Amino acid sequence: GIQVEQSPPDLILQEGANSTLRCNFSDSVNNLQWFHQNPWGQLINLFYIPSGTKQNGRLSATTVATERYSLLYISSSQTTDSGVYFCAVVGFGNEKLTFGTGTRLTIIP
Amino acid sequence: NAGVTQTPKFQVLKTGQSMTLQCAQDMNHNSMYWYRQDPGMGLRLIYYSASEGTTDKGEVPNGYNVSRLNKREFSLRLESAAPSQTSVYFCASNQRGREAGANVLTFGAGSRLTVL
Numbered sequence A: 001g002i003q004v005e006q007s008p009p010d011l012i013l014q015e016g017a018n019s020t021l022r023c024n025f026s027d028s029v030n031n032l033q034w035f036h037q038n039p040w041g042q043l044i045n046l047f048y049i050p051s052g053t054k055q056n057g058r059l060s061a062t063t064v065a066t067e068r069y070s071l072l073y074i075s076s077s078q079t080t081d082s083g084v085y086f087c088a089v090v091g092f093g094n095e096k097l098t099f100g101t102g103t104r105l106t107i108i109p
Numbered sequence B: 001n002a003g004v005t006q007t008p009k010f011q012v013l014k015t016g017q018s019m020t021l022q023c024a025q026d027m028n029h030n031s032m033y034w035y036r037q038d039p040g041m042g043l044r045l046i047y048y049s050a051s052e053g054t055t056d057k058g059e060v061p062n063g064y065n066v067s068r069l070n071k072r073e074f075s076l077r078l079e080s081a082a083p084s085q086t087s088v089y090f091c092a093s094n095q096r097g098r099e100a101g102a103n104v105l106t107f108g109a110g111s112r113l114t115v116l
Helices: none
Strands: A004-007 A010-014 A019-025 A029-037 A043-048 A052-056 A059-064 A069-074 A083-091 A103-108 B004-007 B010-013 B019-025 B031-037 B043-049 B064-068 B074-078 B087-094 B111-115
Touching: A004 A083, A010 A019, A019 A029, A019 A083, A019 A103, A029 A069, A043 A052, A043 A059, A069 A083, B004 B087, B019 B031, B019 B087, B019 B111, B031 B064, B031 B074, B043 B064, B043 B074, B074 B087
Parallel strands: A010 A103, B010 B111
Antiparallel strands: A004 A019, A019 A069, A029 A043, A029 A083, A052 A059, A059 A069, A083 A103, B004 B019, B019 B074, B031 B043, B031 B087, B064 B074, B087 B111
């Protein structure tokens, strides 16, 4: 099946810093989503982005499908951005989202 | 609009006991999913249902059964719980298609299960 690798596994930043999270995948995809899991365990969809670029406030994401990677950018980090960020993909001919192991982001005040 | 509702939120079982996790969504989604989350392993798909009346195995189906009771409800049953099934379980749903907003996965709040 399709493999999903996220980097870095852990990231600790000062409040106000910018960060880039990366998701590499091993095959072509027709569905890619980014999720944030907050410290209480709740999973929230951030972006549905199988290709191209999207922005939502301080967050933006870019997927370069031909090169099999996606990037999540967080600008001017806030403590509420802390948590684990997951990338999940669906390969062509498949129906199931496969998740990466996540990037744990800690924002220090 | 409650989204995806899971019950119970917490459960402690003894080895060999059975239980059912309930999930309901009010977004008229066709597809529903059960995932488990273990430390350091992300989320792994147990079973999914692409539409009412159909179910399929995911990555880790052993030890579980599911029922798509109707379009709204998708339950996960552990017939004989084992310590290896200690985990946090998430139900999710989406509406697959090409229209705007399709395919986005919505999760429930999770159910923490401990098997002693």
